[in-house]
Ligand SMILES: Nc1nc2c(ncn2[C@@H]2O[C@H](COP(=O)(O)OP(=O)(O)OP(=O)(O)O)[C@@H](O)[C@H]2O)c(=O)[nH]1
């Protein structure tokens with residue numbers, strides 16, 4: 001739900017990073033946090049287990065500058081990817097404006113990717129959203145690993161609606177900002193229609 | 195598909211802030227925050243600078259969302275009030291107008307009973323303000339005091355956000 005504050009001249013949008021466990025969602029946010037100037041970011045909050053798996057969500061507020069005099073703010077969230085945290089995933093999708101799907105490129109994770117996209121579609125539906133209509137970007141992460149599936153094969157398997165798709169190596173920052181930018185752009189274009 | 199919008203206008207924000215200030219004063223609280231259910235701050239009053247309000251808003255919304263989930267699991271519609279008691283500071287969380295969260299931070303200069311009482315009064319007032327806000331939002335662009343600035347966003351505007 002885009003939140004437009006005409007009084008403070010602010011616009012706030014919510015982006016959720018979705019995908020299978022260990023795919024690299026939290027790492028995407030960590031990279032964005034590291035590379036963003038202090039005055040443009042707030043604190044990153046990670047509600048994680050002791051083993052550093054996301055337990056509820058990660059949260060990173062970003063301030064991307066102004067459009068037409070309005071401060072444009074993006075609130076980035078990640079969901080916990082592990083299958084049994086579904087109730088939490090559902091909660092975090094509430095009021096979402098755009099989704100980034102972080103897929104794990106390793107062959108043995110394809111089934112988990114497919115399953116997670118299905119889960120995303122179902123959970124969005126429960127909130128009255130439609131994956132085929134919502135701003136959406138796809139990232140094939142972990143391209144640096146040896147056992148990855150070729151990009152074109154992955155595209156055929158995981159691309160949902162010709163959404164913008166990027167190769168990523170999140171710990172090195174490869175593809176991270178391109179992916180964020182692609183979804184942010186779609187969100188702002190949506191606003192234009194309203 | 196229509197993504198729901200929440201729009202806040204100058205006039206209503208002023209009224210909300212006045213209501214928050216009064217609540218802060220009457221309940222003797224340190225600070226009060228009004229947060230939308232998705233974790234974005236709408237308005238605040240009191241010693242706001244003492245707190246990281248962005249983090250506070252996001253965690254409060256997460257807390258309410260998780261508690262709502264718990265309520266549904268046991269067949270309740272919602273838990274209308276949450277109270278967390280600390281050694282020094284306490285927080286009182288309640289829902290306003292079904293879509294916003296009122297967070298009151300207080301210490302021994304106040305009490306749970308007093309906060310409860312004042313929150314109740316402030317909530318009724320804020321319900322009315324939110325109703326007015328919804329009405330205004332529904333009027334659409336023509337009924338707005340200011341025209342929507344986003345209808346004319348250009349691709350260059352968007353690109354400029356990421357330019358550095
Ligand atoms: N080699 C390699 N490792 C990566 C890459 N991206 C993430 N990792 C590692 O994979 C592990 C899991 O990454 P996270 O970002 O925590 O994964 P997540 O998607 O947040 O996982 P959950 O919180 O369980 O849903 C970490 O050890 C990361 O360092 C990548 O592109 N290449």
Ligand SMILES: [Mg+2]
Nearest residue numbers: 025026053054
């Ligand atoms: Mg994570």
